[in-house]
């Protein structure tokens with residue numbers, strides 16, 4: 001009980017004043033039960049916010065999210081200043097609380113650190129609602145102050161929810177954009193923020209020239225940039241870096257670590273993408289537990305050279321082989337998208353047609369609209 005450092009006399013006086021207390025509008029006395037609710041809710045909200053903040057700071061290593069959570073914690077503390085602290089403390093009666101022994105089975109189970117943060121977020125929102133509603137009994141301004149905290153929490157906690165819903169989000173993805181590290185980390189983050197804003201569903205950092213340290217730093221910045229957005233972030237080739245920067249997933253090809261080994265590194269929650277160039281590889285990727293596949297090369301590419309092109313015939317076979325989200329890749333752009341769609345694909349992965357276009361954001365919007373239209377017409 002961190003805030004119980006007051007004397008017996010203070011406590012007695014405060015208890016007496018609880019029963020005398022009039023609401024700030026002078027109407028009615030506030031029952032001690034209401035003070036107990038406010039006290040318990042305030043403690044629960046503060047503890048929950050700190051729990052989430054620690055996750056953002058030490059697990060995600062995300063400075064923006066940590067700072068925003070800290071601001072919310074301070075805003076909540078400021079809102080609480082409108083309540084008489086002594087009244088709250090005087091009303092506290094933990095041994096007499098009939099709810100402390102009640103425990104639901106889910107309270108003792110947490111799969112991972114994200115589950116801890118999400119459970120804390122739910123408790124914070126419930127507590128803020130209690131503070132808002134019961135706070136109104138004391139003073140309407142207090143209710144409004146906690147209401148503002150609650151609204152702010154919705155936006156912030158949505159980021160946590162998104163992290164736990166990667167597979168659901170993947171199911172809706174159609175346009176996957178591959179980018180390199182650009183001229184600087186700053187330039188890259190500006191680019192990917194624009195691509196996400198324009199409608200890219202997934203962004204992959206694929207850069208073969210950066211050293212490990214540089215790749216890690218680019219990937220960490222990209223992950224932090226995209227985390228609040230609806231766009232998923234994937235690291236090419238490197239499960240270790242994907243896990244280290246808390247990316248949404250990793251993409252590996254046939255020459256990299258086997259998918260089953262990659263899964264051990266990235267864990268069950270992150271997405272695993274695998275490149276496939278023939279039906280046997282599609283089947284293998286599915287049985288290895290891939291979350292999605294890349295299928296190509298479809299057409300000659302300005303980004304990577306190939307000796308053979310399985311082309312749209314392979315796309316047709318792949319579409320008939322699996323229901324896993326499958327992205328056609330290789331030389332795809334506005335001029336040949338129709339052939340890809342005709343082969344049964346409504347998802348594409350594109351590099352050059354977007355990154356080398358005069359207006360990358362406009363190209364994202366155009367390709368996305370055409371994919372969405374195709375989806376509507378086939379009622380996917």
Ligand SMILES: Cc1ncc(COP(=O)(O)OP(=O)(O)O)c(N)n1
Pocket residue numbers: 176204206236237251252253254255256273274275276293294295304327329349
């Ligand atoms: C979505 C997607 N599909 C295929 C690839 C190609 O991966 P890989 O065969 O490992 O080749 P590199 O990209 O590493 O050169 C991809 N990156 N993304």
Ligand SMILES: Cc1nc(C(=O)O)sc1CCOP(=O)(O)O
Pocket residue numbers: 178275276294295296297298300301302303304329330331332349350351352353
């Ligand atoms: C990196 C890569 N992998 C492919 C595969 O088929 O596995 S095609 C490809 C290049 C994708 O870039 P662009 O859209 O510029 O052709």
Ligand SMILES: [Mg+2]
Pocket residue numbers: 236237251252253256
């Ligand atoms: Mg690769």
